[in-house]
Amino acid sequence: MSTPATAPFLYPSANEAALELQYVGERLQNVQAPAAVLDLAVIRRNCRLMLEAVDALGVDFRAHVKTHKTTQLTKLQVGDAPRPVKLVASTVSEIEHLLPWLLECKVQGREVTVLYGLPLTPSAIPRLSAVARLLGDDCLGLFVDHPGQIKFIEESHASWPGKVPIWPQIDVGYHREGVGAHSKQLADVAYALVASEHTRLAGLYTHMGHSYSVSSPEEALDFMSQELVGLEEGAIEFLKIAGAHETKSSNAQKVVLSIGATPTATSVQNLLEGNEGAAKYRTMIEKINKSFAVEVHAGVYPVMDMQQLATRARPTQSANNPTKSLLSYSDLGLRMLVEVASIYPGRGEKPEALVAAGSIVFGRDPCKSYPGWGVVSPWPQQHGQHYDPEGSKTGWIVGRIAQEHGILTWEGSTEHVRQLELGEKLLVWPNHACIASANFGWYLVVDTDTSEPERVIDIWVRWRGW
Template identity: 55%
Template sequence: MAELTLPSAPHLYPAPSQATLASHFVGKRIKDVQAPAAIIDAAVVRRNCNALSNAINRLGVGFRAHVKTHKTLEMTKLQVGDSDAKTIKLVCSTVSEIEHLLPWLVECKAQGKDVDVLYGLPVAPSQVARLGKVASALGEGTLGVFVDHTAQIKALENVKGDVWPGHIPIWVAIDVGYHREGVTANSSQLAEIARVLETTKRVKLAGLYSHLGSSYGSASAEDALKYMAEELRGLKAGAEAFLRAGNNSLTGNGKITLSLGASPTATATQNLFGGVSAVHEYRSLIDEVKQNFELEFHAGVYCVNDLQQLAAHATHDRTYDDIGFRILAEVASVYADRADTPEILVAAGSIVLGREPCKSYPGWAVVAPWPDKTTSYFRPGGSSPGWIVGRISQEHGILTWEGRAEQMQPLEVGEKVLLWPNHACIAGVNFGWYLVVDSDEADPEMIQDVWLRWRGW
């Protein structure tokens, strides 16, 4: 097994003992653990991963799993299909994620699997040495990086062979309208990148990549497919402009790979097998692009889902039951005379839930029906009353009642609640591990495992 020397995240951010955590938590029930706690339902995660995997396979395109949401080995394996997968395609947002995955990736390589990992930000000079060590351990051509400026390419071209051996695969980031990373199809910057790549020796083109974060504005499955088509057309236009600028000399002996997605546009592919008008139009677009390019989708938060994903309505049948991540919180105080209905203080504020809003309601989390699943809970856009986290500060969350006062369900000091967060990627940040239950088991409340969550950069 490959060993990384310092600095690497496993050394800089040591994890607690998984065995010790398991001995403390496994066998307990959710209600018996200290809050706040991060709870994963493995059955829901499996179901979400399988649903997207089945759609991608039916379309005959590739898939690259983004691991930034959960930052765990266990969920990464579920995303790629674990032992059944012959190809391991991943995108990571931190070097830490890649370094923590390294031992498993080395095992995958030893088993003859094709490993293809992408560092998902335009590469900064300070990251190159650590990335090069991973590339050395995995072998040439296995680890790729983003570029969207010629300065990045020139810096990579000059990296010494003892820092990063062999050729360095790069992915050109295309801006399809979200204006995060990337360059637009009609920009002089994209054309200059293509011209510089014509003369590079060590830096080799692996593909073009886009992320349409504005797809979270979707309000229906049809909307999500329109965003998907918009992104695909934009990425295709960027690829065609890029190849023209490089005099079509950058394709090598095969097709260039186009990688597109955010969870709404990637999961929208599940609608392409019935239930949505104009399915043929979207399928035809995908088939058209596949004639000249290799095509893959990428996504991350889909495996656990959250309130933002539900608000996007990217698939027809997604419900609260498809959220695999909940946060256990505890009632710290009750304020009976603040408003028409009491307000409740829970010890879970922005450092637990984050501060990212959800377009479908004015809150930061929704209290789930638990432990009594028949309890009323708030549903954005509907008439169902329930508690939400209506205000937050750093450690404090204020539950407010959404509904008529006479419908209010009282909560008491010391009572525990489960919260559905707005954005799972952010809500998990301050937790060192997930407590794992499995609703397919006889006791869905019993903790079955503990999954360590990677820290660091």
Template identity: 75%
Template structure:
């Protein structure tokens, strides 16, 4: 069996900030801060800090009122600035999950700062652990201290790999989180599978690892179309996790521990549609009371935790789920999930016009799949919706409303083709060189090829002016 022990010295330089250097933040701010969106070269990604703050506050307020934990995923934005908003300035608990070692390494300076302030830091590497990632992760684990960095497993061989990690390179027992598959068939094993039992047996005899939690991602919740459907998915997630945890603990014998000081096993469930759906439980309805009672009951034996990633910025995919109503039932003036809650837009430029090309007028933008991504949204046949900007509000294509406006109707690598949907008489005239802001289908993918976000703030005077630049982390 290979050994994954490593010495600290040769690895101290093999970190993402050096392997994948970022551009100068100071130079970027000198270049962009103070400029109007209209004067920025396209393509670019624009973040509205006001919308992001509102979405983050709503999530944190919700989990606090429900008495459950929350773990923010950082993969969508890959920035320290937005991570801080996800966690909350006053929070004493910093619980995160990341998709790359690079994200964790780039967060390390801030995480160490949090520890010096007495905050509880816990971060998960969000894929089943691979041997090649262990040396770099071990450096982070040593820096943060025992128990602060957790790893995912969904096969007994993962436990065998971790048992070979040298204790001098990764001190203490390594917290592991078992991935449970509740129907998405991405990572994870089902609650009653032989593979889960084999993992439990391996863990029960392991001297280097211990069970910290059970984790699931219900990716097929993106197919829901109402708060009711989203909440049913949330309940399926939680019940599946509970079933997996009970079966697992029976094998390991951990369920027999009755000590008052014993740490509860965490059940972490999420995907933005199901995580945001629990915001509906703050309404005083019979259905909400039943779901809250279910959460409260499971929370007595386990520590229930939600996780989500794209919720700070939202996108067309999230809008299509209708995991929350557009407005609050108790306060119709309060938006919950509408176009005004989409905090990320892609700046594009019209490159050419084709008014007589076919049945629909078309226009070309210099932004294809490498800018907008290729993930579809179930609510409409396009790859992005052109917002009414530079108007603050105005007519635009709404999949559940007018269905009239410009959308990104076709896409290739560098080229995007806008198509006009609806009556020609209502068509918004475009000009070559005109800048447009597009709501992308999937914010995570639409952001991936950009090195930084340009940040505006609609809560402040002059919402068109760039106020900050957030540099995105690169690499793996």
């Protein structure tokens, strides 16, 4: 059996050592724009809050790595040993790039499980099965939402190291991947599992992407409860058919229920704040956790973005500690470094400027809270006026975009316009961090907890490919 080429060979990345020589120690003002900038201080804090929350609630956490595509941030997401390493990835490339570190974790005795985040397709099987053989039995889980996907596994069973853990995907209303709890298609998947000799049920998974529509912690918690109850309903229906087959297995264990999109996943942190209704939600989680193993998954939460800010899935500050920020501009860990290429003070009713960064830097995902593609931060000032959709609504935003061009527009009163200069560097908060990062080969890492918050301290190279 030949071993297929892996992502590091198929999609080579920039040389990390050369990048460190180029950038580490430089100030952001001296770096060529555009560039993607991560704030390590913010990322550490966001990752810590998530792990503290799931620990307090007695549930597991599975980190999605698709937003950042780096080993360094993955390590922060899962925490230190002896914590288990539970991940979900959107591409085979992400898993292959993590392999050296995952094998180190296994040597250390840490539990390692990785889910491939799309329903299985035949062309992915050679590389996925090679990963499974390297990681060992039970380490790589596959999503299914059609009986034909189990057939793919059966037909390629000689490639896999043992019984393949499968994760049926339940649709709780988002209508992306997954099927409904009472659908014939889910029943057909269950019958296919019963007939299969080379798969086993590990868990059920859902993604409530429409939770991005929420606008308060209360709404986010309500969506979280709907998500969990909907997934439990799907699990019960599935196990009516497949349950007897599964419990005959000598290694039968609790079936995992994995819920999450960042708004619903981070909403569980509200349950530690003593919010009204917290006891009700905690009781619900505890009850379901007795029959199943509840697990929360999320991806963009370490860096956040304007879309997450618009959900208000957490309050701005902690009720227990008013100095502790939970979801505010200070919790956004990704900013795009851009440079002013031209200025148009008299073009129309409001001032405009041009930056050499368009849709290939910011993406085209809108944000429900304001009419733009990014918000210009006060930087290089640590604090100061900026456009706030829930406040003054006054400041520079990325108001229009073309491919390489971004048009900054001044919104609000023109009485005290922040004057821009040609060649000036700006840091912009993007709408959607996952998309805004996609065209960059690496991140410039700064740490605002240090005495030199504008100096590059590290380079994190992004994984490429599929």
